[in-house]
């Protein structure tokens with residue numbers, strides 16, 4: 001039977017590469033590209049159809065950072081498909097990034113250098129803003145819009161006797177200390193990206209707890225450091241050319257894959273010899289906090305629905 005796969009943020013970077021890979025590995029897919037920009041979505045669809053001429057690739061308009069758009073897109077999905085087998089929650093933003101150069105050069109000569117390149121810990125801040133729904137933009141895009149999408153699509157992803165998978169594109173930049181349960185949206189901090197990714201790790205755990213019995217299984221992956229529009233937006237391009245040799249060092253110290261763990265986050269890595277592999281890492285997560293996050297998101301959902 002044809003599998004139905006929906007990918008958010010499918011028109012570029014990791015999302016587009018994922019679609020390409022999915023079509024290469026399974027010729028029996030119905031792939032739905034959920035994109036906020038129809039023109040860029042069309043271009044991605046054409047590119048995919050050029051390399052996979054018999055593939056079934058649909059386009060869906062979805063701005064995951066807008067409540068109204070998520071609700072409308074979910075209606076459309078329910079009209080088009082009777083189930084979703086894989087839901088890749090990949091769309092993400094890091095607006096107005098700022099690198100702490102002092103911390104970077106201090107880190108370069110410290111024992112923490114590998115970790116610094118892998119996680120950007122202590123290096124990156126961003127300036128966030130409110131969106132038209134009155135939500136912090138990074139929280140709304142990276143986390144809440146996706147949460148609302150899952151909630152809306154429950155009839156298609158929570159079906160007795162069938163398994164559906166939700167896969168979050170999280171990040172090794174997700175850090176517990178950047179997240180506050182009192183300030184879910186990260187209104188007061190300067191690391192909204194890190195906070196939103198940590199929240200998605202926790203939400204994945206909570207989803208498993210609440211929805212596994214209904215056939216929904218959630219997992220998180222970190223694609224590693226990938227050169228995409230998001231990363232190119234952090235520094236001018238000549239900087240990237242300059243630092244690529246240093247970054248190669250970080251890949252040199254990769255390790256072999258470990259055994260699977262229910263709390264694992266899968267990191268895609270490249271060894272010093274250029275071989276790609278995946279490594280599972282246990283997430284630094286407090287289950288109680290994940291439960292509180294889940295109920296707070298449900299509460300926020302009630303609030304935003306009332307406004308619609």
Ligand SMILES: NC(=O)C1=CN([C@@H]2O[C@H](COP(=O)(O)OP(=O)(O)OC[C@H]3O[C@@H](n4cnc5c(N)ncnc54)[C@H](OP(=O)(O)O)[C@@H]3O)[C@@H](O)[C@H]2O)C=CC1
Nearest residue numbers: 009012013014036063064065091092171225226228229230
């Ligand atoms: N690059 C990296 O090193 C890493 C990236 N990630 C994560 O990977 C994911 C993909 O990012 P990446 O491929 O790097 O970056 P890109 O900027 O290339 O891709 C981001 C995608 O998300 C889409 N998007 C952004 N905002 C919205 C929105 N409101 N509604 C719908 N789609 C939206 C973008 O669409 P548009 O073209 O319209 O902007 C684009 O298709 C993100 O979640 C990111 O946090 C995680 C770890 C490392």
Ligand SMILES: CC(C)CCC[C@@H](C)[C@H]1CC[C@H]2C3=CC[C@H]4[C@H](C)C(=O)CC[C@]4(C)[C@H]3CC[C@]12C
Nearest residue numbers: 116117118119120123171172173224225234243
């Ligand atoms: C000469 C300097 C200005 C060089 C600064 C290097 C930094 C721009 C990059 C070093 C490490 C990079 C990152 C690491 C982790 C990524 C994470 C997994 C993610 O989700 C998004 C991108 C990263 C934060 C990425 C960003 C650039 C670095 C900070």
